[in-house]
Amino acid sequence: GWPRRCGIRGRAVMDLFGDLRRMNKRQLYYQVLNFAMIVSSALMIWKGLIVVTGSESPIVVVLSGSMEPAFHRGDLLFLTNFHDDPIRAGEIVVFKVEGRDIPIVHRVIKVHEKGNGNIKFLTKGDNNEVDDRGLYKEGQNWLEKKDVVGRARGFLPYVGMVTIIMNDYPKFKYALLAVMGAYVLLKRES
Amino acid sequence: LRKNVEDFTGPRERSDLGFVTFDITADILNRKNGLQTFRNKNTLIIFDWNVKQLFLYLSAEYSTKNNALNQVVLWDKIMLRGDNPRLSLKDMKSKYFFFDDGNGLKGNRNITLTLSWNVVPNAGILPLVTGSGHVSVPFPDTYETTKSY
Numbered sequence: 121g122w123p124r125r126c127g128i129r130g131r132a133v134m135d136l137f138g139d140l141r142r143m144n145k146r147q148l149y150y151q152v153l154n155f156a157m158i159v160s161s162a163l164m165i166w167k168g169l170i171v172v173t174g175s176e177s178p179i180v181v182v183l184s185g186s187m188e189p190a191f192h193r194g195d196l197l198f199l200t201n202f203h204d205d206p207i208r209a210g211e212i213v214v215f216k217v218e219g220r221d222i223p224i225v226h227r228v229i230k231v232h233e234k235g236n237g238n239i240k241f242l243t244k245g246d247n248n249e250v251d252d253r254g255l256y257k258e259g260q261n262w263l264e265k266k267d268v269v270g271r272a273r274g275f276l277p278y279v280g281m282v283t284i285i286m287n288d289y290p291k292f293k294y295a296l297l298a299v300m301g302a303y304v305l306l307k308r309e310s
Numbered sequence: 311l312r313k314n315v316e317d318f319t320g321p322r323e324r325s326d327l328g329f330v331t332f333d334i335t336a337d338i339l340n341r342k343n344g345l346q347t348f349r350n351k352n353t354l355i356i357f358d359w360n361v362k363q364l365f366l367y368l369s370a371e372y373s374t375k376n377n378a379l380n381q382v383v384l385w386d387k388i389m390l391r392g393d394n395p396r397l398s399l400k401d402m403k404s405k406y407f408f409f410d411d412g413n414g415l416k417g418n419r420n421i422t423l424t425l426s427w428n429v430v431p432n433a434g435i436l437p438l439v440t441g442s443g444h445v446s447v448p449f450p451d452t453y454e455t456t457k458s459y
Binding site: 191209210229234 | 406
């Protein structure tokens with residue numbers, strides 16, 4: 121029965137619906153459980169990454185061109201956020217401005233640290249003319265440790281483009297989900 | 311890696327502003343020391359197949375009464391793969407304003423200037439490397455009132 125499930129083409133679609141009707145309730149529940157297991161495993165891996173890296177968002181997609189030519193829109197960044205890692209000039213940090221959801225990836229250009237460990241720092245995008253003070257909250261001149269989501273430790277180019285496309289073209293996202301859902305529900309272990 | 315500086319300071323509002331001019335001579339290819347050895351098989355190749363670019367920056371590190379540690383990036387440069395790896399810049403002015411958080415530059419005898427760089431690979435880990443060789447710079451005890459910068 122493999123050829124019937126390869127690709128969505130005219131005749132194959134009718135066969136798919138035939139399959140659906142033929143499955144009895146037990147098989148359906150089994151497939152749904154299978155699907156739920158896959159989703160749970162993925163979530164567990166993600167949570168595990170959060171614990172291991174110390175960052176609330178260990179993998180982020182670069183959204184703007186402000187760090188070109190190093191990073192372009194759509195690149196993927198891997199972050200760590202260890203508590204004992206000091207923030208130093210030259211490091212690439214991902215931070216969130218208080219009250220805003222969008223993480224920003226820029227470089228630390230100024231650091232002032234007190235003896236008690238209190239740090240305040242300033243960031244700037246490599247590709248920007250000016251520092252980030254204009255991006256911070258009204259009246260805020262410096263960033264602090266609590267604003268940091270993580271430090272960029274590794275990167276993969278282009279891979280994050282998928283999430284950007286899904287954001288900009290929601291229809292693509294639904295189509296992708298529908299195809300994935302159909303595949304998982306109908307896949308049968310022979 | 312050698313730098314020479316001459317400097318004077320001026321206060322703006324209530325923070326010290328330092329001015330530094332510097333020369334940079336650096337051979338990024340050979341990290342071990344400033345010497346160039348053509349036949350040395352142990353020479354580290356910095357620009358290998360997986361290096362897209364280097365982000366170089368000159369940072370000043372010092373401590374003040376207000377803050378135990380201060381780091382200010384004075385100048386940066388992007389060096390793409392294929393660019394000349396040997397830098398020989400003279401009489402450079404700092405790209406960014408060297409403001410202190412307070413008045414800690416006046417009379418500060420020990421400002422250390424270091425050249426470091428961020429290796430940006432085509433894919434993979436992003437290391438930060440500090441070049442060997444750094445220079446200590448003292449700031450004078452008095453402010454300059456002439457704005458001749």
